[in-house]
Amino acid sequence: MTAPDHHQTSAHPTPMKYVAIAAVLFVVTAIEVAIVYMEFLGSLIIPVLVILSAGKFTVVVMFYMHLKFDNRLFSALFVGGLLLAMGVLITLLVLFRVIVG
Structure with missing residues (x-):
């Protein structure tokens, strides 16, 4: 069997x-x-x-x-990484705008 x-x-x-x-x-x-x-x-x-x-x-x-x-886990990992990258980008933009600008 x-x-x-x-x-x-x-x-x-x-x-x-x-x-x-x-x-x-x-x-x-x-x-x-x-x-x-x-x-x-x-x-x-x-x-x-x-x-x-x-x-x-x-x-x-x-x-x-x-x-x-694909499995939803792959989507979650992709979206999580994307959100993390966007957060870092926005933080850096704000940081450099405040420091330099």
């Missing part, structure tokens, strides 16, 4: 799904480039670009780094 296989299977994207994701990323990048030239947005350009870039980052991490299909 063999032990049941508890290997978790998940449906990884097909090659066509990767092409579709790449096309979406291309379109969003084209929109970002176009937004840079829209002077009427004024001070809204940076927040809009940050939001679009964050969306692209999320899609890349989920699909191309396979975090959407």
Whole structure:
């Protein structure tokens, strides 16, 4: 008698799904480039670009780094490291702004 296989299977994207994701990323990048030239947005350009870039980052991490299909532990480790890096970056920016600025 063999032990049941508890290997978790998940449906990884097909090659066509990767092409579709790449096309979406291309379109969003084209929109970002176009937004840079829209002077009427004024001070809204940076927040809009940050939001679009964050969306692209999320899609890349989920699909191309396979975090959407892997164990949640890997996602937690990735997000934890990302939050730590962001915290260090923000702390350094504030520190140097206070000391130098």
